[in-house]
Amino acid sequence: xxxxxxxxxxxxxxxxxxxxxxxxxxxxxxxxxxxxxxxxxxxxxxxxxxxxxxxxxxxxxxxxxxxxxxxxxxxxxxxxxxxxxxxxxxxxxxxxxxxxxxxxxxxxxxxxxxxxxxxxxxxxxxxxxxxxxxxxxxxxxxxxxxxxxxxxxxxxxxxxx
Numbered sequence: 001x002x003x004x005x006x007x008x009x010x011x012x013x014x015x016x017x018x019x020x021x022x023x024x025x026x027x028x029x030x031x032x033x034x035x036x037x038x039x040x041x042x043x044x045x046x047x048x049x050x051x052x053x054x055x056x057x058x059x060x061x062x063x064x065x066x067x068x069x070x071x072x073x074x075x076x077x078x079x080x081x082x083x084x085x086x087x088x089x090x091x092x093x094x095x096x097x098x099x100x101x102x103x104x105x106x107x108x109x110x111x112x113x114x115x116x117x118x119x120x121x122x123x124x125x126x127x128x129x130x131x132x133x134x135x136x137x138x139x140x141x142x143x144x145x146x147x148x149x150x151x152x153x154x155x156x157x158x159x160x161x
Contacts, residue, residue, distance in 0.1 A: 011112040014087050015119035028145035029121050031080040035064055040086060042079060044068035052078035054085050054092045062086055073147045077117055084116030085109075115157075121146055122154045131160060 009017075022034045032042045041063045048067045051074065055063040064082040066075050085091065090109050122144050130140045141151040155161040 011084060011088055011116035012119040015084070015116045016123070018083075018087055018120060019123055023123075027126060027143055028076070029080075029123065031076055031083055031117075031120060034120070035079065035083050035086075038083075038086075040064055040083070042066070044075070052082045054082045056092055073145060073150070076121060076145055077147075077150060080117035080120045081113045083120070084113035088112050088116060118150065118154045118157070122151065124158060127154070127158065127160075137161075 018034060018038075019029070022037045023029060024033075035042050039061070041061065043063065043065050044067075045065050046068050048065055051067050051070060053063075053065045055065065057063055064079055064086075066078045066082070068075070070078070088109075090113065122140075126144070127140065130143065135143070137151055137155065138148060141148045144151065146154075152161070
């Protein structure tokens with residue numbers, strides 16, 4: 001998938017395209033598997049000073065690192081967030097605290113990476129399915145392997161709560 005300035009896309013539409021191209025339709029969405037399919041190396045680390053990093057090696061290959069000691073839902077969001085930086089064309093960035101994940105983050109680059117991550121991890125058609133069968137917010141958060149807060153924000157952004 002190529003993103004060009006002549007055809008501006010939203011973070012959500014970019015995530016939808018990535019899902020269409022690389023997702024195996026199983027839940028929870030595996031951001032590591034998607035990144036690897038895209039040719040991006042993904043490593044966990046115990047020694048990072050940040051939750052996640054996007055790096056570029058000397059050959060130009062992109063590398064995502066995430067902090068293994070954090071809760072699984074945060075690790076998954078961090079990988080999806082860093083993948084968002086790749087797919088939205090932001091380039092390497094570090095995140096050092098929770099502010100990058102906040103609904104109230106006004107840094108447009110970080111906000112876009114968060115919107116991408118939410119759309120990637122919680123695809124709208126899958127959410128619609130679970131809403132149709134009466135799933136609770138807690139049940140959907142567990143099924144998608146995201147925090148309840150992330151699911152709440154996604155449902156609000158989709159206008160369903």
